[in-house]
Amino acid sequence: MDTTKSAPEGESKRSTSSRREFLRLAGAGLAGAFAAAAFGCVSFDTRDGKKVKVWATSSGAIVHDPSRCVGCRRCETACTVRNDGKGSSYISRIKVSRNLNYGVAGVSAAYARADGQLGNFRVVGETCRQCSHPACGEACPVGAISADKTTGARVVDARKCVGCGACQRACPWGIATVDPETEKSTKCLLCGGDPNCVKNCPTGAIKFYPWAEAEALLFGTGGTADAVSGATA
Amino acid sequence: MAEETGPLAALMEKIRADSAEIRLTPASCLVPLAPDAESAAAAIEAGADADIKMMRGSAERYYFSDRSMTEAYAKHLYRLAERDPVRLIADTTRDESKTYPRPTPVAAFLESPFSMTQPEIDAAIAAMASIQEYADIRTTSASNGALYLYSATHLGAAHADGLAEWIEVGQKENP
Amino acid sequence: MSVTYGYTGKILRVNLTTGKISTDDTLKYKDFIGGEGMAMKIMWDEVPAGTHPFAPENKIVFGTGPFCGTGVPCSGRTNITSLLPSNPFHAVSSSHMGGYFSVELKYAGWDMIVVEGKSPKPVWLRIEDGKVALEDARWIWGKGIFDTMAMIGSQMGKEAQVAAIGQAGENQLNLSVIRTGASHSAGGHGGILGAKNLKAIGVKGTGSVKIAAKPEELMALDKYMMSLIGANNQHVVPKNPQPWAEYTSPSSRWTAKKGLYWGAANPPVETGECYPEDMQSVGLRTYKAVVDLGPVAEKYTVRMGGCAHCPIRCHSQVKIPQLERYGMDPYVANTCMGFYSPFGVMINGTPDLPGQEPGEQSMIAKGLGAKLADDYGMWCNYGQIGRDVLYAHKHGIFKKVLPAEEYASIPWDMLEKGDPAFLVDFYDRVANKKGELWHIADGSYYLAKRWNFGEDYWSDYKYKLWSKLGFPVHHSNEASGQVGALISCFSNRDAQNHSHMNFIAAGLPIDMLKDIAAEEWGSRDAIDDVKNYKPMTAAKAKFVKWSLSRSLLHNSLTLCNWMWPMTTSPLKERKYRGDTGLEAQFYTLVTGIPKSKEDLDLDAERAFTLFRALTVRAMGTADMRKNHDQTTEWVVTAEKGKDGKDIAQFTPGTDRMTQDDMEIGRTMVYKEFGWDEKTGSPTRARLEALGLSDVAQELSSKGLLPA
Structure with a gap:
C-alpha cells in the first residue's frame, strides 16, 4: 500500500475532529509533524509543555460478527501461529475464547439466556480497534508502540518492549496482552495488511474493513463517539 | 484458444x-x-x-x-429446460442407479434444483408406468414409507430394496 | 525443563486420597503418541487386573495429544481412558469429548491428567497454569452440570473450561458421562469421578503449545489440509445438486445450499453454495440441525457450533421456545446421538399435536431430552437406552420388576401417547437413582441379568446388541460388511470408529471408492458395494487393521475420528483423493520429531496391541476369539426380505454375515496384527517386536500368552 495515500484516505470526518483538537494543543510548527505522522507517529512537545504523539490513521481494522461466528477459535491460532510460532488463546490478538462460554459480561445468574455457549450461543469476539489515539501507545513508557509504516496498525516493537504491561492496563478493550512466556506485549499488527485471522475464519465472520467503515462499525456512526481509546462503542 | x-x-x-x-x-x-x-x-x-x-x-x-x-x-438444468418431467425423473434415476449405484429418493425432486411439487411428481411417476420407454424404472419403498425409484437396467430389485432401506432408515438409525 | 514442541512435556498427577499433586514427564511415554495411547500404557503399568472401576485404585486419564492447541484442523478432542463400569470384565475403554477443555489444558501447560484415589469429601480440581489445587465441592455436589459449570466459572473466571459430572455420575451410574462446554459428552466414565468424589475439573491457561517448524511451514500444510476437508464425517459431496458438484449423496452432511438459513440467527445466516475452494464457508457446509431435528428446525437454528480449532461445525445450537413449557430455558445444543437417544426413550414416538408443524413435537422431544441428559450427565450406551426401555416395556418387564407402588407412580400414559414430558420424569428417576427403574442405567449386560431379559434381547436385530459384552452396533456390519463387523469385534464398548465409515459414506461412486481402496489397502475388494457384500478378503482385513489403528492414532494425537482420516477430498482435480499421510506430516512439523506415515501407523499398532493385551488381562483368558470377539446371533443370521423370505448372505440386498466367514475374517485380522491366529491374542514375538517386552512378560507370568 502506498503510505502517502493511505493517510489522507483515512482522514474521516471524526478522526479529523480529533486531529483538530490536537492541532489546538499543538500550535505552531505542526505541519511538519503531521506530515511525518503519515509514515508512523511522531511525538513532540506542545506549547504548554505536554508530550503529545501524532498517529497516522490505520489503514483499517478487523471487525468480528457475533451472528456468524461459530466459536471455533481458528482465528486465535491463525494469529499466534503466524506471529508467535505457537498456539495460544491468551495472547491472541483477536479475543474469542474469553467470551466464548459466558459472553463479555461473564457468569451471571441468568447465564442460560445470556451471551455465550452456555447461554444463547452468541459468540462475541473482540478485535483491536487500531484507535486513532491508541491508549496502548500513549501509555507505553518506552515508545515501543507505533503506527506501522505500511498498514498504520499500532504495532509493538519487541526490541523496545520491556513487558511492563502499561499497554495492557491502558487498553479499554483488553486487547494488548503481555505474553507471560516472552514478557513482550502482543497486540494486533494486521499481519502486514493481510490478517491471518480473517483468512482463516471458516464462516467469514471476521473481516478487515478500510478505516472509515471499520471506525463506523467499531465505534458507531451517531453522536460524538470518536475512534479514540475509551470512546464508547 | x-x-x-x-x-x-x-x-x-x-x-x-x-x-x-x-x-x-x-x-x-x-x-x-x-x-x-x-x-x-x-x-x-x-x-x-x-x-x-x-x-x-x-x-x-x-x-x-x-x-x-x-x-x-x-x-439437471437441461432436463428442466426440456419441460418433460417424466423424462427428467427417469433419466435422473437412471444416472444415479448407474453411477453410484443407488436408488433415488422421490423426495429429492421436491428440492433444488428440481423444486417440483408433490402432485407434479406423482403425476409423472403415474404417467411413467404406461410408457414403454420407461419400463426399466421401478419403485421400492423403505419401511418408513418413503418411495424410491431405480432403473432395473443397473440395479437388481433386492439390491435396490436393501439400499433404499439403508439410505432412508438404516443410516439414520446409525448416525 | 527443555523446550518441547507439540507436547507441553508435563503430566499432572492427582492423588485424591492423599491430596498429593505432582508432575510427571510426558515424553517418557512418547512411543504411545499421546491421549489414548499413553493412557493405555499408564493403565497397563498402574492399574492391576481385577480392580473395580469405582475403587480408589482405579485411575482415570484425561489425555490430549501433541496437535491439541496448535490449530491443526479438528484437533480439539479430549480422550478419557479408564476401566469401564458397564463392561462385564471392567475392561479398559475410552470415551471422548469435544469442546474446548483439552486445548485449555494444554495452554495451562499439561498434556494429561491422571487421577487416582478417592477424596474423603467432594472436591473439584482447579488448574490455573502451574497452580493446581483441590477445592471443596460440597456446594456444587448434587447440582446439574450446567449450574456446576457456571458456579466454577464464577470462581475461576469466565475463560475457564470445565469438565464435570452431574447427578448421574455422582450416583455412580454405569451409564453416566463427563461433560464439557455446551454439549460435549464423554460417555461411560462419569461414575468413576463420582466414586472418587471429584465433581469437576476447571482449567485456565495463559500459556501456549509451541511448534517446532517455521510458522509458514505449518500454515502451508494447514492450507493444504483445509483444501482436502469435506463436511462432517468427511462427506465430500453435497446432499443436493450444486453447480460445482459432479456428485451428490442423499446421506451427505454437506447440507448447505442456497436459500437454507440459520433461521434464528440475527440476522439469519444463509448457508449457501459453499464452493469447496471457498475457505470462508467451510464452517457453513455442515448444517446438521435440519438433519438431526428435521427441516422444521431451520427457523429455530441459531448457529452451528463444535470444538476448538475445528472448521466443521457439527453441533446444532437451537432456540426452541417451546421448551419453556417444560420449565426449561429455550437454548439447547447437541449432535447426532445426543438428540436421537433421549428421543429413543419415547418408544412410541412423539406425534405432532394439532396446530404443530410436521416434526415439531419430535424436535421438542429431542431438545428436551438432550437438555435433561446433558444436565444430569446421563449416558445412553450409544442409543441403547431407548431400545432397553422398548424391550422392557414390550415384554411386560417393568410391571414384573418394579415394585407395584413405583410402577403405579410412573406416568406410562405419557409414554404411550408420546408426550415429551415423560422424559422429565424418566431422567429424574434414573439420574437420581430412584426406586428400581434407575437400573436401566446399569448398561445392557448388567441390566439383562438383573431384569432377566430373554435370549431374544440379544438375538433380535431390533435391539441392535452387537456383543454379549453389552454394547450395540456402531458402524458395524451395515458399514462395509465384514469391515465394520470386524472393527466392532475388538472393542469393549460400542466401537466409536469412523475411519472406515467416513470413507465408505463419502458420497462418491463405488467404482471410485474401490480405486482409492486399491491404492490404500492393496485391492479393490477391500470394500464392496453397499448391501451387496462378498465373502471376506485379505484386503478387507488390511482395511480393518488400518481403521482400528487410525482411530486409536486420532484419539492419541488428538484428532477427531469423526472427520479424520482424510482418505477422500472434495477436489475433482485430485480425482477426489485425500491424503492419508497428513497426520505424519503434521506430527513432524508440530513436534519436530520426524515420522513417516508408516512410523505413526506402527506407533498406533503398538498402542492397539497394548489395548488388546489389557483386554486379555482383564478377562483372564488368551482366547479372545471365543470369549471376546464374537457377535450376537442376528449378525450371522439371514434377514427376511420384504416378501418374508430369507435373503441369503452375500447376495444383493443384505448386510448380514455368516459365522464361517466372520471366523475367516477374525483369522485374517489377527494375522494382520501379527497376533496368534487361533486365539487372537498378541504373541510374545509380536509384543517384543513392538517394544512391549514387559507386557509379554506379565502376560506370560499369568499364563495369558497364546501357546
Missing part, C-alpha cells in the same frame, strides 16, 4: 456469462449475436474453447461453460 474478439468471442462470452449465473444458454438466445441459431451453432462447433459444451434437446441446443458448472449440474 479461439479469437479474443469477434462474433465467436461474443458468443462464448454470452454463454460464460449465463453459466456464471447458473443458467444454460439456448441457441435461440444467441440470435442477437449471430444471424440465426444455426450459424451460432456452426460457429461454436467450429472453433469454441474447450470449456463451452453443448447439449442437444428435443427442439433446441443448449450451451454452457464448464468453468462455472459441472456437466452433472448442467444436465
